[in-house]
Amino acid sequence: QVQLVESGGGVVQPGRSLRLSCAASGFTFSNYGMHWVRQAPGKGLEWVAVISYDGSNKYYADSVKGRFTISRDNSKNTLYLQMNTLRAADTAVYFCAKGNVITGPPMAEYFQHWGQGTLVTVSS
């Protein structure tokens, strides 16, 4: 069955960096677009970024553009999120999510499977 396991969260000071990872199994990772979605404590869901199945296309929410970078290593079945210049407003649980369309356009899909999330806390 599909399994997505995030790691790399923790407490970090404002202005510092953090890299999240998402290990995927149970499906052909290289066939699907992958997303990061976050949820601030007690709040709703916010889409963060998407990368196409082959890594050729990447899109970001305005709130993280220029600070966050999404990437993937299809040989390792792993998704990444490099987060730089972190702010208090970036405090959230970060979920990785698998798209629902095989080799489809990354902006034309839904979030079919989700990991359990990793908590990032930005605080001095």
Next chain:
Amino acid sequence: EIVLTQSPATLSLSPGERATLSCRASQSVSNYLAWYQQKPGQAPRLLIYDASNRATGIPARFSGSGSGTDFTLTISSLEPEDFAVYYCQQRSNWFTFGPGTKVDIK
């Protein structure tokens, strides 16, 4: 940005009752709308996509309808495990989520 509004914010019902949740978009999203269920401490789960298609493994008591700007998620008869928060999400223009509707036990 397309803004999604959900109503009501909270729906208090008893097991066995019918739940009707609403999602309204600030502009047409065609049928590019999904519904997710989230329980405390868990990840969201995809229930409905393209407004009316049930995702794999989702019970038939969940149904979705609507197009354009007005959408509805209906749970025909609430089971104990259905008490949760429900989010709508559009993919017509980037990705945005509604603020959620909490379905709690009356």
